[in-house]
Amino acid sequence: MRAGSLARRFIQSLPLALVLFIFWVIFTARFNWHHLLLGAVVSLLLSWLSFYLLAGRLDPHLNAHMALRFPVFAALLFWEIIKANWDVLKRIFAPSFPISPQIVEFDSYLESDIAKTVLANSITLTPGTVTIEIKGSKFFIHCLHDDFTEDPGSGTLQRMTAWLLQEGPPEMRRLR
């Protein structure tokens, strides 16, 4: 192996090392110089080793812009979760138990695997809807009631995902 490709792999592994180091700092919560030094050495070594052995790189979608947008996305998602959870809670405690489960399918305009994963997990986290299966661009969603079938297709969540990862039609990449 040439020295050049080794150096390139080292540079490619730096973002992963940064992520690992941030987790080290959070979990040790100590700011002594020897703790920080140890964390830096270990995270550099680990990320270089995993690149050397697995030759993988972080998904190009996982960049700094996405990391900046993520807190906004998380807050919006949390608000959606609270709203939908309240609705499910009302149904659960209602004596008549008004549910009518259906499996609906819709076509997504998202292309990359990571976008589909984020969308599927957001749909599953939002109460009343569980992603059962993804085939190509088709999502199969189990909905607790017909009232919940509107959102997964028309899409607040899909729009938020398109904004987070900047995918899909350009007019959908904006939040509002």
Next chain:
Amino acid sequence: MAEVVRNVLVAALCCSGIVFFLGGTVGLLRCPDLYARLHPSTKCDTLGACSVILALIILSGFSMVVLKLLAVTFFLMLSSAVCGHAIGRSAFKSGVVPWHKPGVEPLPPMEVEEP
């Protein structure tokens, strides 16, 4: 005074967490089939745990503990979503037919892959 406000907030968040946990359990007992049980058990419980963790964040004040608890919340949400999806998907693939309300037709023709 600040102490009182903080304690009231913490108690309110813990109580709402308990309500969500209770809803999750009641839903688990009332739902008719596996797919419907996924809804309360994976998600009401997640939000219940999240509001209890939020109460702990407020109680602990600002320190590194806050970041740790936020990381716990993130991984909790991720794992509960993934495992809810995994259970639903494996049930769907092995041909468990979803329950429908009597008199309600299933929307699309269901395609279940042959095992």
